Amino acid sequence: xxxxxxxxxxxxxxxxxxxxxxxxxxxxxxxxxxxxxxxxxxxxxxxxxxxxxxxxxxxxxxxxxxxxxxxxxxxxxxxxxxxxxxxxxxxxxxxxxxxxxxxxxxxxxxxxxxxxxxxxxxxxxxxxxxxxxxxxxxxxxxxxxxxxxxxxxxxxxxxxxxxxxxxxxxxxxxxxxxxxxxxxxxxxxxxxx
Amino acid sequence: xxxxxxxxxxxxxxxxxxxxxxxxxxxxxxxxxxxxxxxxxxxxxxxxxxxxxxxxxxxxxxxxxxxxxxxxxxxxxxxxxxxxxxxxxxxxxxxxxxxxxxxxxxxxxxxxxxxxxxxxxxxxxxxxxxxxxxxxxxxxxxxxxxxxxxxxxxxxxxxxxxxxxxxxxxxxxxxxxxxxxxxxxxxxxxxxxxxxxxxxxxxxxxxxxxxxxxxxxxxxxxxxxxxxxxxxxxxxxxxxxxxxxxxxxxxxxxxxxxxxxxxxxxxxxxxxxxxxxxxxxxxxxxxxxxxxxxxxxxxxxxxxxxxxxxxxxxxxxxxxxxxxxxxxxxxxxxxxxxxxxxxxxxxxxxxxxxxxxxxxxxxxxxxxxxxxxxxxxxxxxxxxxxxxxxxxxxxxxxxxxxxxxxxxxxxxxxxxxxxxxxxxxxxxxxxxxxxxxxxxxxxxxxxxxxxxxxxxxxxxxxxxxxxxxxxxxxxxxxxxxxxxxxxxxxxxxxxxxxxxxxxxxxxxxxxxxxxxxxxxxxxxxxxxxxxxxxxxxxxxxxxxxxxxxxxx
Ligand code: SF4
Numbered sequence: 001x002x003x004x005x006x007x008x009x010x011x012x013x014x015x016x017x018x019x020x021x022x023x024x025x026x027x028x029x030x031x032x033x034x035x036x037x038x039x040x041x042x043x044x045x046x047x048x049x050x051x052x053x054x055x056x057x058x059x060x061x062x063x064x065x066x067x068x069x070x071x072x073x074x075x076x077x078x079x080x081x082x083x084x085x086x087x088x089x090x091x092x093x094x095x096x097x098x099x100x101x102x103x104x105x106x107x108x109x110x111x112x113x114x115x116x117x118x119x120x121x122x123x124x125x126x127x128x129x130x131x132x133x134x135x136x137x138x139x140x141x142x143x144x145x146x147x148x149x150x151x152x153x154x155x156x157x158x159x160x161x162x163x164x165x166x167x168x169x170x171x172x173x174x175x176x177x178x179x180x181x182x183x184x185x186x187x188x189x190x191x192x193x
Numbered sequence: 194x195x196x197x198x199x200x201x202x203x204x205x206x207x208x209x210x211x212x213x214x215x216x217x218x219x220x221x222x223x224x225x226x227x228x229x230x231x232x233x234x235x236x237x238x239x240x241x242x243x244x245x246x247x248x249x250x251x252x253x254x255x256x257x258x259x260x261x262x263x264x265x266x267x268x269x270x271x272x273x274x275x276x277x278x279x280x281x282x283x284x285x286x287x288x289x290x291x292x293x294x295x296x297x298x299x300x301x302x303x304x305x306x307x308x309x310x311x312x313x314x315x316x317x318x319x320x321x322x323x324x325x326x327x328x329x330x331x332x333x334x335x336x337x338x339x340x341x342x343x344x345x346x347x348x349x350x351x352x353x354x355x356x357x358x359x360x361x362x363x364x365x366x367x368x369x370x371x372x373x374x375x376x377x378x379x380x381x382x383x384x385x386x387x388x389x390x391x392x393x394x395x396x397x398x399x400x401x402x403x404x405x406x407x408x409x410x411x412x413x414x415x416x417x418x419x420x421x422x423x424x425x426x427x428x429x430x431x432x433x434x435x436x437x438x439x440x441x442x443x444x445x446x447x448x449x450x451x452x453x454x455x456x457x458x459x460x461x462x463x464x465x466x467x468x469x470x471x472x473x474x475x476x477x478x479x480x481x482x483x484x485x486x487x488x489x490x491x492x493x494x495x496x497x498x499x500x501x502x503x504x505x506x507x508x509x510x511x512x513x514x515x516x517x518x519x520x521x522x523x524x525x526x527x528x529x530x531x532x533x534x535x536x537x538x539x540x541x542x543x544x545x546x547x548x549x550x551x552x553x554x555x556x557x558x559x560x561x562x563x564x565x566x567x568x569x570x571x572x573x574x575x576x577x578x579x580x581x582x583x584x585x586x587x588x589x590x591x592x593x594x595x596x597x598x599x600x601x602x603x604x605x606x607x608x609x610x611x612x613x614x615x616x617x618x619x620x621x622x623x624x625x626x627x628x629x630x631x632x633x634x635x636x637x638x639x640x641x642x643x644x645x646x647x648x649x650x651x652x653x654x655x656x657x658x659x660x661x662x663x664x665x666x667x668x669x670x671x672x673x674x675x676x677x678x679x680x681x682x683x684x685x686x687x688x689x690x691x692x693x694x695x696x697x698x699x700x701x702x703x704x705x706x707x708x709x710x711x712x713x714x715x716x717x718x719x720x721x722x723x724x725x726x727x728x729x730x731x732x733x734x735x736x737x738x739x740x741x742x743x744x745x
Contacts, residue, residue, distance in 0.1 A: 156478070
């Protein structure tokens with residue numbers, strides 16, 4: 001399946017570890033939580049990059065203390081309807097300050113991509129069809145109503161600071177959102193009344 | 194009323210474009226029905242027994258005359274000339290074709306409406322007190338908070354794939370007119386010691402096969418924290434709610450299994466992290482929304498209206514209608530009018546395109562162009578001068594909308610049941626019609642007084658039969674339709690879940706059974722001012738049960 005990161009197709013550099021034996025390999029290595037917990041002592045001394053893969057019932061709280069050791073957190077979607085990882089990603093970005101890659105793996109729909117981006121995911125394992133629809137899936141809306149983990153000012157902030165409805169840039173952020181500088185003169189402009 | 198600004202307009206327009214493209218992919222065969230399903234559900238489009246059904250959101254049940262006229266237009270142009278108002282203050286169109294749905298959504302967007310989140314496992318349209326803004330006892334207008342919730346919850350990126358659907362209700366005072374105890378989250382407006390508005394927060398109410406009343410997890414939440422607190426509740430639920438069993442996935446099960454105190458602790462812990470973040474409502478935001486709901490230009494009137502007394506004395510039918518369908522307003526000389534969508538023997542909640550247009554015209558002529566949709570599947574005109582009631586009533590008579598039965602035994606809530614719904618075990622509409630015909634005599638109905646009768650076609654309980662004074666549930670017994678009766682439920686601030694009387698009744702005997710229940714009440718009540726529910730609470734199930742099963 002194509003890997004898309006920050007909007008671009010990539011070769012996946014990560015090796016997905018499935019068994020204990022594979023832990024001896026070199027290069028970037030994606031480890032399921034159970035293996036990480038069992039072999040943590042040995043893995044912390046490893047030189048190459050490590051990623052962690054969490055099933056949908058495994059909260060990132062379980063690895064909060066180790067987060068700086070990981071370059072990648074992969075969150076599983078066993079079915080697209082299992083939305084736990086939307087919360088996990090936001091917690092990783094907004095609560096734990098994780099700045100590495102957050103990747104959606106498993107069953108995600110093209111029409112969920114915009115939500116995933118807003119929650120802090122920046123990489124996606126997608127099937128061909130979903131990957132082909134990336135543009136349409138991410139460009140459908142120019143602004144959203146609520147704050148999330150992305151850098152876009154939400155509609156309430158745009159109203160307050162008079163940012164036009166159509167100005168939009170989709171950037172992944174790991175810093176808390178800074179509202180655009182207020183333009184005092186424009187604040188009075190309230191289209192609503 | 195709330196009016197869309199540039200942001201709202203852009204948003205719904207983009208939503209329509211997105212769905213148009215999704216429908217095109219479906220029609221071209223690029224999407225299978227399975228893949229299309231979650232997309233159409235997010236836009237309120239269900240596949241029912243015979244056809245698609247489109248459920249349109251009426252945020253907190255408030256409509257302008259222009260919007261109601263547009264709903265009439267949609268009913269005529271794309272449907273079979275009528276629409277069906279639901280207990281959740283939405284409207285459903287039962288016969289649209291798939292290819293027309295994007296056009297319907299565009300027509301809705303033109304009048305600042307949409308069908309976003311009227312289905313799917315997301316935060317649904319917020320239920321409000323239908324008399325918000327005009328009820329004498331309200332602490333604050335619940336529509337303000339419902340609009341704030343509507344915006345925050347619309348296409349929420351984190352909460353669009355919850356374990357199960359999620360419903361929030363807001364009532365403007367201690368009197369519960371939005372069935373808050375039966376919602377996933379119930380918010381009851383109240384004032385703190387310094388007179389600042391806020392909410393009592395309840396969680397975990399629900400109906401379905403496990404009816405549970407919501408429990409209070411916070412006695413007072415200051416209004417500026419509304420969204421951060423909701424986000425904390427939803428975040429706890431999204432992570433911990435059960436996903437292994439659809440019947441255990443609602444928040445009520447999580448709250449019950451976790452325990453109220455522990456659940457409250459988890460919410461407070463989450464909230465502590467986010468309460469002073471971006472979701473905290475900044476100074477001026479509540480006032481900004483409040484300005485949309487400023488009172489209309491009321492006239493200074495005397496509360497007494499001698500003209501009305503004369504008109505009532507001169508016309509029995511009008512007098513009866515005022516007696517049941519007209520309620521007090523907080524402004525002197527004004528009244529709140531319920532337009533019954535329950536003609537005797539008719540389909541509860543249905544309105545024809547012509548009727549929608551007639552109500553819109555009457556709202557313009559005698560009100561301020563505003564209409565509410567009530568939990569009881571009726572319409573309500575919030576601001577009618579008492580001196581205009583007679584003329585309004587004549588207009589309603591002409592439109593076939595003057596049934597004098599609000600809150601009475603024939604003001605029945607019924608779900609679509611087996612006539613439309615593919616989850617149904619039994620028909621609900623014909624049962625409602627049979628009961629309604631049974632009690633069609635206005636004198637008798639008036640003598641019986643206020644009682645709630647709700648009929649659900651299956652255990653999903655869309656008609657809220659558990660919290661009806663007389664609840665009726667359709668069940669399937671070896672391929673035959675039967676009806677189980679519960680008594681003593683209540684949907685107000687003293688909410689209660691009804692007690693099952695005993696074995697179910699078949700289709701031919703269910704109207705008799707309801708009549709028997711009513712007869713027992715009439716025989717047992719202590720005078721005409723003891724309503725059904727009070728008599729039931731005083732005498733209990735036994736006398737009803739004995740009479741119901743006496744012959745068997
Ligand atoms: S209660 Fe059952 S039959 Fe009635 S609308 Fe709900 S799911 Fe359908």
